[in-house]
Amino acid sequence: MTTTVLERVKMENQYAKLFEAMKIGKMTLKNRLVMAPMGTFTPMQDGTESEEGIAYYEERARGGIGMIIIGAQFLNEKTAQGGPTMSVDNNRAIPKATVLCERVHRWGAKICAQISPGTGRNGMPDIGERVPISSSENPSFYNPEMICRALSTEEIKDIMKDWAQAALFAKKAGFDAIEIHGHAGYLIDQFLSPIWNKRTDEYGGSFENRARFAVETVQTIREAVGPDMPILFRISLDHRFEGGRTIEDSMPLIELLEKAGVDALDIDAGAYETMDFIFPPSYxxxxxxxxxxxxxRKHVSIPLLNAGSHTPETALQLVNSGNCDFVMFGRQMIADPEFPKKLMENRREDIRPCLLCNEECIGRVFNRTTQISCTVNPQVCMEKYFQIEKTSSPQNIVVIGAGPGGLEAARVAALKGHHVTVYDKSETLGGTFGVIATGPFKKRIRDLITWYGVQLSKLNVQVNLNTEINVDDPILEAADKIFVATGAVPFVPNIPGIESSHVLGVVDAHQNGVEGEKIVVCGGGMSGCDTALELALEGKQVTIVEMLSECARDVMVINKISLMRQLAENNVTLLTDSKVVSVDETGVTIEKKDGTVELVPADTVITAFGQKPSTDFPDAVRKQYNIKTTVIGDAEKVSKAANAIHTGFYAAMAIE
Known part of the structure; x- marks a missing residue:
């Protein structure tokens, strides 16, 4: 009996266990990999999914995932108080939803509609009803002074009617399954949890009464869709805050949900009070x-799904333990939609890692209320428009600087078929971005730099390290296009003693290590805080001095929750409203907001005052070769990695 090449690859693949077919109810998934539900902010104002959203999901289906669970769709606009979703309460959205389902089905993936009755007390007061609804008169999460309105029993019965309509919507549109969003302290969870459910009617009080809203939801959906369509239930088993539900508290709940007819449980941890577990950062x-x-696993027999920053290795370990049946990947599927296919084909080294940075996915939603993107994958939600196509007229491209922006520009230009050469004056790829990625919580940055090196090698990009290019170099004159990605340089204020031998720049500290036990980090932005945490994890006594009223102001708000908690757990001292006035061999002299002066003892002082663009070389190149020069990333404007990578991508895509 002969075997195909693909079958042989599967047999030799250490991850083969992840590619076993597996059932949820009567539905068979082709593998154990599931795309976790994440809102996209792509639906249109009329409640239909946009072409951008459909193409986004289709690209991930094409990449080999077993099932896609789309981000939560709310029953109606009134109860939602969240972002734009498909209008599952209106049949006008069914045709576009059908297009979505069929384009996913084309690639052999299943698609599951996650549906939510609303955010409840987690709702934003300026969306939907003026006053958020909840199980009881709870304080609003975003504005604790606002007390939510408790749903009446008549309104709960209306919600059940809405559930029936939404379930029929999903079935008519062609979804393979429905997932109930009972997660993260949203409305269903507010009924389930004693901390939020203070009702005295049939929906409050006893365990069975608190679970009634969830159980009736399951029963309503089952009646609407019939016996064959699988129902999943997403639930946090461990809220991880005082007064929240514990794992032990959650076990009777999942047993009851199984008895109610749920076909699988999507389980993890966290609530809005511990929001960093909803969107786990690298920390x-x-x-x-x-x-x-x-x-x-000890309490239910139905399949279990689990998310939470998995890697292929942790996924395999979890499945092999027998404690979980499907492993969910969210942001990793955003970063690399072909991740399952690459893993199946034994191309682990080709998987582009998610940085867990939250900057361009949930960060765009939180900060800009716009559709998601990705720090490392600029094509997200732009798949139709940002297709990389081979050129029929290859050009000679010179990239100066091997930081993330330069590496992305080189990769994309090479994929388009151009001849690309990269020059960098340092010994390694990655620029400053790579140099400072020394802490355990920055492993994925190191993985990304390694990934770029592998990709450039496979694309035959010539990389010249330890090579500094000047503006008169013939290499620039001979190039058809020049990409300048020379990055930024540290900003060092004029402070007495700042040039002392025991004072290190933050980049030097990462590159060469830090001696001494008492360390003062001057500057409490992301770079300073990350450096302080890394040194504290090494057992050093660390103090951060910050001139502003708070540290980590430039850290994405969800990441900041984890960062500040870990700084506290590792006994890092934060001195805010404190200005560095001088440095000497004994330590750092600071001036507080009230004008008092204090000496902070230090063996070593690290300066992390920020960076500024290194403009001399870019300006000189533009002056001489303006028409064929593009400046990328921090060399143009100091920002985060996403800006460097995206501008590198755009520069390469702009080559005709």
Missing amino acids: LGDACMGYVCEEA
Whole structure:
């Protein structure tokens, strides 16, 4: 009996266990990999999904995932108080939803509609009803002075009618399954949890009464869709804050949900009070919520799904343990939609890692209320418009600087078929971005730099390290296009003693290590805080001095929750409203807001006052070769990695 090449690859693949077919109810998934539900902010104002959203999901289906669970769709606009979703309360959205389902089905993936009755007390007061609804008269999460309105029993019965309509919407549109969003302290969770449910009617009080809203939801959906369409239930088993539900508290709930007819449970941890577990940043590490599976497995027999910053290795470990049946990947599927296919084909080295940075996915939603993107993948939600196509007229491209922007420009230009050469004056790829990625919580940055190196090698990009180019170099004159990605340089204020031998710049500190036990970090932005945490993890006594009223002002708000908690847990002292006035061999003299002066003892002082563009070389190149020169990333404007990578991508895509 002969075997195909693909079958042989599967047999030899250490991740083969992840590619076993597996059932949820009567539905068979082709593998154990599931795309976790994440809002996209792509639906149109009329409640239909946009072409951008459909193409986004289709690209991930094409990449080999077993099932896609789309981000939560709300029953109606009134109860939602969240972002734009498909209008599951109106049949006008069914045709576009059908297009979505069929374009996903084309690639052999299943698609599941996650539906929510609303955010409840987590709702934004300026969306939907003026006053958020909840199980009881709870304080609004975003504005604790505002007390939510408790739903009446008549309104709950109306919600059940809405559930029936939404379930029929999903079935008519062609979705394979429905997932109930009972997660993260949203409305269903507010009924389930004693901390939020203070009702005295049939929907409050006893355990069974508190679960009634969820159980009736399951029963309503089952009646609407019939016996064959799988129903999943997403639930946080461990809220991780005082007064929230614990794993032990959650076990009777999942047993009851199984009895009610739920076909699978999507389990993890967190609530809005511990929001960093809803969108886990790099500080929480890999597989940060896998721990909930072991106890859950003892209490239910239906399939379990688990998310939480998994890697292929943690996914395999979890499935092999028997404690979980499907592993969910959210932001990793945003970063690399072909991740499952690459893993199946034994191309682990080609998987572009998610940085867990939250900047361009949930960060865009939180900060800009616009559709998601990705720091490392500028094509997200722009798949139709940002297709990389081979050129029929290859050009000679010179890239100066091997930081993330230069590396992305080189990769994309080479994919388009151009001849690309990269020059960097340092010994390694990655620029400053790579140099400062020394902490354990920056492993994925190191992985990304390694990934770029592998891709450039496979694309035959010539990389010249330890090579500094000047403006008169013949290489520039001979190039058809020049990409300048020379980055930024540290900003060092004029402070007495700043040039002392025991004072290090933050980049030097990462590159060469830090001696001494008492360390003062001058500057409490993201770079300074990350450096302080890394040194504290090494056992050093660290103090951060920050002139403003708070540290980590430039850190994405969700990431900041984890960062500040870990700084506190590792005994890092934060001195805010404190200005560095001088440095000497004994330490750092600071001036506080009230004008008092204090000496902070230090063996080593690290300066992290920020960066400024290194403009001399870019300006000189533009002056001589303006028409064929593009300046990328921090060399133009100091920003975060996303700006460097995206501008590098755009520069390469702009080559005709």
